[in-house]
Amino acid sequence: MALMFQRLARNFVKNGYYPTDGDTIARVLSALSAPRSGTLRILDPCAGEGVALAECKHHLGSDRVQAFAVEYDRERAWHAKQLLDHGIHGDIQDCNLGQRQFGLLWLNPPYGDLVADKGSTGDRLGGQMDKGGRKRLEKLFYNFAVPALQFGGIMVLIIPRYTLDKELAVWITTHFHRVQVFQAPEQQFKQIVLFGVRRRTRDARNDDPEMRNRLLSIVSGELEPGVLPEAWSQEPYVVPAAPGGEVKFNYVKIDAGQLNEEIRRNPCLWDQFNLKFRRLALESSRRPLRPLSNWHLALSLAAGQVSGVVQSKDGRRFLIKGGTHKEKMREVRTEIQPDDTVTSITILTDKFVPTIRAIDFTPGPDYARVIEIR
Template identity: 50%
Template structure:
């Protein structure tokens, strides 16, 4: 456990980021061979600090390789920009990238179960267990050109029936090997992308699928990566498509500020960026009344920046939308029966929005809305959760949080976290070996990260891990399967 503790703590602190260990990286790169001619383009959609893809580019011939990457974390993306050619900082699901533009897809995705957003929707398409690894596979696969090589690094237990079927339908020459570092039970999968009509014989595909599925269910073990690759190498073909699109859809506030500074501000060129060039509005025949002005503004005919006589500056935009209005009428027939009729009519609702951009104003940046639509009732604010009360311990735990898996066990009444939190706060590190306990005691004195491991009565997940960050800002409860 002495080796696992520092690496596990770093993995958690970096939001699930676990770079490929050096030995696995070195042995994996031995299986790759460059194209005989032409320039190659390679992609890592979860690049981290960019070291793995930079080593791959060096192995293939740096002067002939364009290395592109996507990384969610800003600091790691900045580090990767110093090693790679093109790096996007953002979520892969929020990018637009040219399809079939890369000859090598190096995919070491984040690990864990997929959580839906507030509306209950996800971008995952499938019927199996929803995992981040499978979502990133779905999103990245179209970016790899036919004949290109896939290097997929995932925990072996992710290889369920659904993922095994995808791999066998999309790739040929599939091989799977256990990673050199067994800490996170990773396997390295190689394959060459082909069209489904070019697949091998059905019997061969079935045998490959059954072997992958056996490895995923722990019925069989993958052979370790060889120290010297003696098999047929996986070629990285030359790029056949121009990289026309490689950008993210939305911008973080920091990125918007950098872009505004690069352009020297947007408002000086407001008409150029937001106006309609080449159209000169015709003046009205006579002066418009207040009613005409309000109608034109609501319909969107008057938009842009206006300045009032008292110096107030507003960015105006008008619009009109249609809504259905329901009305119920009751009538009586000749026999005295009451008939109910529901009538739907169209109602046009004007909406005028004004963005206050008055320099030095206290309302700078506020958006004013004028509409004839009835105001919606404000929903009551959600009740704040009752804070978890714990006795004073030997250190401040900061904010106490838990993963989704732990939260589900607590909600089902299968786990009481208070007992283990009390032990953690009293420096009872649980079922750690003596070396890790001494490391924790030293971390308690020096103000470093703390880690505890406890046996629990749960049948499926008998262990609970608790990690307190070095700055004592947060303490997290998690299960080993969360990694």
């Protein structure tokens, strides 16, 4: 089978990234087919330059397939954007992917250990631990991407054989049926290619002990999977049509370049700017009808309405910012009981304290002095 987009691939083999080779892609595609009707959505959460997913789109029918991709490397991501329908340059952990909205998950994740969170920045990786106690990128991408696959959707998982441990095997047999494992024709990293169909529930009636035992035998080395055939002779894996409704596929940390691209591709965003970005119309400030009481002042400070540049009657200029914080008022009461015992009662009462901080911008000896008004 001749591949259409291999000639568009660029030399991105760097920083531990190695794209899926053309022979493996061609053999995987021979196992996939499309239904007779309906629009398809396919997803690659670590798409590289986008060649593999572009080949899938062409194979399943370019006129009826929408291809979605995420890639962390900037150069590769912008190359993928030129080949695919929708692309995000960013971290998979900062993407909003709609659950059960994609019919095909092409998952060839980065290979390797995750960097330890020694800076206590927050560990969102959950149980991505292999049997040696190390966190693996393969499991991270699996846990973030599989929920986006619709029931009946097809997963193509390409990982090194040594990363298929007991924990990952249990995850796969829990989420998928019709699981088959093959050696990839390219064995530079001892890859395996795993096919599976996502099932609806973990109903005990759907458990396949034989399939689980077969995966565990591969994990232990007792069973050697065969090489992925050049021509698929079994029942094909049919990618289901996409469910109804608008697809959810966005990035929470969009940069200026990607925002500009979205505006260029979808000019109607300008008509919805206030709605999308919740921009409030600017109104001129008006003086209150009466002097502010302490209660009014506290409300204004808490709402962030006391701020900006002000000028005093004697000509001094200040940059001010108001706020409100809560303090505890402590009161201790001593009571003598009828039996002459003494009881001490501590009462803590919340007190909201309005505060205004100002920086003096008036030229002179007090320039840049910080003033606090409570």
